[in-house]
Amino acid sequence: xxxxxxxxxxxxxxxxxxxxxxxxxxxxxxxxxxxxxxxxxxxxxxxxxxxxxxxxxxxxxxxxxxxxxxxxxxxxxxxxxxxxxxxxxxxxxxxxxxxxxxxxxxxxxxxxxxxxxxxxxxxxxxxxxxxxxxxxxxxxxxxxxxxxxxxxxxxxxxxxxxxxxxxxxxxxxxxxxxxxxxxxxxxxxxxxxxxxxxxxxxxxxxxxxxxxxxxxxxxxxxxxxxxxxxxxxxxxxxxxxxxxxxxxxxxxxxxxxxxxxxxxxxxxxxxxxxxxxxxxxxxxxxxxxxxxx
Amino acid sequence: xxxxxxxxxxxxxxxxxxxxxxxxxxxxxxxxxxxxxxxxxxxxxxxxxxxxxxxxxxxxxxxxxxxxxxxxxxxxxxxxxxxxxxxxxxxxxxxxxxxxxxxxxxxxxxxxxxxxxxxxxxxxxxxxxxxxxxxxxxxxxxxxxxxxxxxxxxxxxxxxxxxxxxxxxxxxxxxxxxxxxxxxxxxxxxxxxxxxxxxxxxxxxxxxxxxxxxxxxxxxxxxxxxxxxxxxxxxxxxxxxxxxxxxxxxxxxxxxxxxxxxxxxxxxxxxxxxxxxxxxxxxxx
Amino acid sequence: xxxxxxxxxxxxxxxxxxxxxxxxxxxxxxxxxxxxxxxxxxxxxxxxxxxxxxxxxxxxxxxxxxxxxxxxxxxxxxxxxxxxxxxxxxxxxxxxxxxxxxxxxxxxxxxxxxxxxxxxxxxxxxxxxxxxxxxxxxxxxxxxxxxxxxxxxxxxxxxxxxxxxxxxxxxxxxxxxxxxxxxxxxxxxxxxxxxxxxxxxxxxxxxxxxxxxxxxxxxxxxxxxxxxxxxxxxxxxxxxxxxxxxxxxxxxxxxxxxxxxxxxxxxxxxxxxxxxxxxxxxxxxxxxxxxxxxxxxxxxxxxxxxxxxxxxxxxxxxxxxxxxxxxxxxxxxxxxxxxxxxxxx
Numbered sequence: 001x002x003x004x005x006x007x008x009x010x011x012x013x014x015x016x017x018x019x020x021x022x023x024x025x026x027x028x029x030x031x032x033x034x035x036x037x038x039x040x041x042x043x044x045x046x047x048x049x050x051x052x053x054x055x056x057x058x059x060x061x062x063x064x065x066x067x068x069x070x071x072x073x074x075x076x077x078x079x080x081x082x083x084x085x086x087x088x089x090x091x092x093x094x095x096x097x098x099x100x101x102x103x104x105x106x107x108x109x110x111x112x113x114x115x116x117x118x119x120x121x122x123x124x125x126x127x128x129x130x131x132x133x134x135x136x137x138x139x140x141x142x143x144x145x146x147x148x149x150x151x152x153x154x155x156x157x158x159x160x161x162x163x164x165x166x167x168x169x170x171x172x173x174x175x176x177x178x179x180x181x182x183x184x185x186x187x188x189x190x191x192x193x194x195x196x197x198x199x200x201x202x203x204x205x206x207x208x209x210x211x212x213x214x215x216x217x218x219x220x221x222x223x224x225x226x227x228x229x230x231x232x233x234x235x236x237x238x239x240x241x242x243x244x245x246x247x248x249x250x251x252x253x254x255x256x257x258x259x260x261x262x263x264x265x266x267x268x269x270x271x272x273x274x275x276x277x278x279x280x281x282x283x284x285x286x287x288x289x290x291x292x293x
Numbered sequence: 294x295x296x297x298x299x300x301x302x303x304x305x306x307x308x309x310x311x312x313x314x315x316x317x318x319x320x321x322x323x324x325x326x327x328x329x330x331x332x333x334x335x336x337x338x339x340x341x342x343x344x345x346x347x348x349x350x351x352x353x354x355x356x357x358x359x360x361x362x363x364x365x366x367x368x369x370x371x372x373x374x375x376x377x378x379x380x381x382x383x384x385x386x387x388x389x390x391x392x393x394x395x396x397x398x399x400x401x402x403x404x405x406x407x408x409x410x411x412x413x414x415x416x417x418x419x420x421x422x423x424x425x426x427x428x429x430x431x432x433x434x435x436x437x438x439x440x441x442x443x444x445x446x447x448x449x450x451x452x453x454x455x456x457x458x459x460x461x462x463x464x465x466x467x468x469x470x471x472x473x474x475x476x477x478x479x480x481x482x483x484x485x486x487x488x489x490x491x492x493x494x495x496x497x498x499x500x501x502x503x504x505x506x507x508x509x510x511x512x513x514x515x516x517x518x519x520x521x522x523x524x525x526x527x528x529x530x531x532x533x534x535x536x537x538x539x540x541x542x543x544x545x546x547x548x549x550x551x552x553x554x555x556x557x558x559x560x561x562x563x564x565x566x567x568x569x570x571x572x573x574x575x576x577x578x
Numbered sequence: 579x580x581x582x583x584x585x586x587x588x589x590x591x592x593x594x595x596x597x598x599x600x601x602x603x604x605x606x607x608x609x610x611x612x613x614x615x616x617x618x619x620x621x622x623x624x625x626x627x628x629x630x631x632x633x634x635x636x637x638x639x640x641x642x643x644x645x646x647x648x649x650x651x652x653x654x655x656x657x658x659x660x661x662x663x664x665x666x667x668x669x670x671x672x673x674x675x676x677x678x679x680x681x682x683x684x685x686x687x688x689x690x691x692x693x694x695x696x697x698x699x700x701x702x703x704x705x706x707x708x709x710x711x712x713x714x715x716x717x718x719x720x721x722x723x724x725x726x727x728x729x730x731x732x733x734x735x736x737x738x739x740x741x742x743x744x745x746x747x748x749x750x751x752x753x754x755x756x757x758x759x760x761x762x763x764x765x766x767x768x769x770x771x772x773x774x775x776x777x778x779x780x781x782x783x784x785x786x787x788x789x790x791x792x793x794x795x796x797x798x799x800x801x802x803x804x805x806x807x808x809x810x811x812x813x814x815x816x817x818x819x820x821x822x823x824x825x826x827x828x829x830x831x832x833x834x835x836x837x838x839x840x841x842x843x844x845x846x847x848x849x850x851x852x853x854x855x856x857x858x859x860x861x862x863x864x865x866x867x868x869x870x871x872x873x874x875x876x877x878x879x880x881x882x883x884x885x886x887x888x889x890x891x892x893x894x895x896x897x898x899x900x901x902x903x904x905x906x907x908x909x910x911x912x913x914x915x916x917x918x919x920x921x922x923x
Binding site for chain 2: 014025036039087094108109117118119121128185217241246250253256261263264267
């Protein structure tokens with residue numbers, strides 16, 4: 001075993017460290033780090049002024065504003081409704097509960113393009129939901145509202161799946177203690193239960209938000225894609241690529257990368273704060289770990 | 294689910310029946326509207342003109358080659374990421390070393406990057422104006438706007454799936470059984486194949502299934518690198534987009550229905566895996 | 579195979595687990611490493627097995643330095659505290675594992691493996707459970723399988739890490755006896771780690787008492803119990819009453835205040851009666867009497883408020899007819915005096 005690898009770690013008698021770590025680092029570098037490096041290097045070739053000009057252009061600013069704003073609202077909806085769903089799935093029994101529980105993961109497993117066309121079909125003016133909503137004057141498809149709807153779909157499992165394990169592990173005795181001390185049900189919820197699940201819910205919110213910002217496939221069908229109004233940031237990148245504006249696309253992509261890193265850092269810190277690192281998942285539940293976007 | 298309060302729990306520790314029903318109702322409505330309806334819509338729209346029209350969608354040669362390309366990308370990407378996933382889970386789960394958390398964070402990267410950005414980074418590497426562009430052109434190798442690019446982009450976006458499923462399992466199971474195997478005379482490979490691998494088979498299976506589902510369904514990254522050349526560089530999701538934009542709704546939803554079935558199969562496998570894994574870990578009476 | 583540990587030191591970060599430890603384990607003996615948590619006993623065992631590497635010092639098997647050999651090469655049988663049975667293999671496959679992973683030229687034939695495994699199954703009396711999985715067995719059964727698995731490869735050394743720690747009291751008793759008989763039958767050099775002094779005293783040929791990374795004493799159970807070399811050993815190997823005292827012309831005297839000496843007396847080495855007997859009799863008042871058990875346990879408070887525990891046989895108690903809150907005189911029969919943790923008398 002190369003002594004370099006041996007020096008890096010506490011000696012262990014389990015074999016295979018050098019081999020597996022070496023392969024891991026090589027693969028990681030080739031597939032992930034090299035392309036990312038290329039992006040940053042190409043961006044630096046653009047020069048700071050040009051970079052700044054591109055990323056602050058009105059159309060670009062409108063695009064991020066839309067991506068971030070819609071992602072924020074969608075994650076917010078999922079924060080509340082996702083917590084509710086997690087509560088209901090853990091605490092109550094009702095028919096078809098197990099099926100619904102499994103279905104919560106559908107947005108993870110379903111390709112984004114499929115989700116995109118399905119949602120468009122439903123919310124189009126002549127669609128299942130679109131028609132009654134239009135009658136009420138609410139237009140979903142080809143508007144910003146449609147983008148929020150799509151991102152809500154995409155982000156649905158995040159809050160649910162981060163809150164569920166916490167709720168399942170909550171000791172019933174906590175609530176019994178609160179009640180024996182005279183707390184009402186609502187008080188028990190706000191003072192005992194909610195603080196326990198809030199960190200997980202916030203982590204789920206952050207994950208849903210991060211995913212929503214970069215989402216492409218499920219949004220472009222329902223969005224309408226009009227610049228300055230319903231054009232999301234990833235679409236802007238694609239458009240610039242199609243126009244052969246490589247520097248423009250790269251600049252915006254770099255900005256989004258930087259924002260992703262910041263979000264990733266924030267999420268990791270959040271997870272550490274809430275005491276979970278994904279490894280907390282018990283081995284008997286190979287479920288989707290919370291960091292999975 | 295073991296800790297769930299039964300509906301008939303002591304009255305002091307649960308909500309009134311009215312509140313319960315209200316909460317359940319709201320959740321079911323929410324889930325129904327956002328999950329069941331879209332799912333149902335896919336199949337309803339696919340069969341909107343009858344079974345014959347549905348079947349006819351798959352006679353289109355472009356659609357068939359899209360299906361082939363999707364399968365090809367998955368067949369290459371999944372084993373690659375499987376090998377990586379196992380190696381990384383072993384290195385990270387069984388050893389302590391400096392820089393471990395950095396490594397984990399780096400592995401998480403593809404999750405937090407927009408798929409479009411992911412595709413763009415490959416264009417910057419292998420595109421005609423990219424770092425390797427001139428070299429590739431000189432050797433007559435095409436990556437971007439060709440199949441290799443699609444495969445690479447697929448590998449990138451599904452990169453962390455297997456690791457992420459294996460890590461908790463490997464880390465939680467500890468090293469005891471492996472140490473026992475070593476004292477009994479097994480070498481490294483024997484220990485891995487006979488002791489470690491069987492212990493994580495369910496997590497591994499699920500990781501592979503999920504990796505596969507995502508590989509087949511990837512849209513944004515592949516869209517950027519593919520060039521959308523009909524019959525050549527369109528995967529199933531891209532073909533769906535093409536058909537949809539051509540107003541060929543039934544064929545679009547027909548292809549979508551295949552992917553939706555794959556998603557449902559993924560969910561079924563997940564349930565089975567969870568159930569089996571829980572059964573194994575449960576201590577005997 | 580005899581084992582020799584020479585000047586082994588092991589630290590984990592800033593924590594010293596073993597501090598220049600040396601130990602001789604003769605061929606064929608059953609030796610206990612006894613000590614509280616953190617005393618280094620498990621670390622020492624794992625270093626002998628090759629599951630940890632010592633920072634300095636060496637380990638010898640039959641006089642040959644084997645510090646460079648890996649765990650696999652040392653061919654020791656190791657029984658883990660939590661059994662470490664291969665959860666997805668049956669009892670039979672677990673036991674056969676060591677034989678099946680041998681390189682081709684060293685591997686016994688399938689028939690031989692079956693025969694050997696069958697022998698072991700009979701030895702541990704689990705022939706009927708051969709097809710079961712570990713999760714279907716009780717703790718005691720799992721422990722026996724772990725032992726059989728370790729023995730299957732015919733190791734020259736058997737190492738056991740707190741083998742009975744996780745079991746019920748009754749099961750522990752049975753398995754202790756069983757281990758002793760097994761050792762007498764098989765005769766392989768064995769070392770086991772425990773924090774339970776009753777277990778060590780009952781099972782082992784020799785005990786090495788460890789504390790904070792050092793070996794306090796090595797001896798037969800008789801030796802360590804009746805001639806403890808330090809106050810730690812005395813205290814660890816049984817109940818003890820502690821007094822301040824001094825040595826006066828060769829005889830020990832108990833004092834009320836600290837004089838720099840510590841006097842140790844076992845509860846059953848105290849006489850209790852209604853009259854003083856000699857200058858060392860202490861006046862005390864009984865506070866609690868527990869007559870339910872093989873001996874009667876009496877708690878008393880001396881004049882100066884020190885608590886004393888006395889154990890007397892049931893007959894003696896019946897003869898005395900003692901009650902709670904009675905004035906009594908307690909006389910030590912057998913004192914051990916330690917000054918600066920060294921035995922003085």
